Amino acid sequence: MTDSSQTRARQLIGDFAPKLVELTDGVLFGDIWERNELxxxxxxxxxxxxxxxxxxxxxxxxxxxxxxxxxxxxxxxxxxxxxxxxxxxxxxxxxxxxxxxxxxxx
Missing domain, CATH: 1.20.1290.10 (AhpD-like)
Structure with missing residues (x-):
């Protein structure tokens, strides 16, 4: 059973590649996707x-x-x-x- 409060990246690979999850959640979706220019x-x-x-x-x-x-x-x-x-x-x-x-x- 997966924890629905976790991001999809954390659910899929959190234990295996925590740094990639950190970059995915923090940089890609936390910064890039939130920029106002697009x-x-x-x-x-x-x-x-x-x-x-x-x-x-x-x-x-x-x-x-x-x-x-x-x-x-x-x-x-x-x-x-x-x-x-x-x-x-x-x-x-x-x-x-x-x-x-x-x-x-x-």
Whole structure:
């Protein structure tokens, strides 16, 4: 059973790599994601695009959910993945859209 008061990073790797959790929680989500120069919506679109482009589907799962919470619609996220198929590669887009379908239908 996981402690819901812990961050996802702490739940996944806290005992194994505490420094990486510290950087993830404190720097990435505590500082970078909180900067005012980009909205959370825009940061999510950039992040989802980067994860699709790099084929990082494991992290994409959580960031698609975060993107929806940050105001991106299902249609916008699907369109971004379709657009990226021509820049990131068809297999990466197909993997991403399959994952997105799973998340959006849940």
């Amino acid at each position: 909205s959370p919506r825009d940061r999510s679109l950039v992040t989802v695009s980067s994860l699709v482009t790099s084929g990082s589907t494991e992290q994409l799962r959580g960031h698609l959910a975060r993107a929806k919470a940050n105001g991106l619609t299902e249609t916008e996220l699907k369109e971004a993945i379709i657009h990226l198929a021509f820049y990131a590669g068809w297999p990466k887009a197909m993997s991403a859209i399959t994952l997105a379908k799973e998340i959006f239908e849940a």
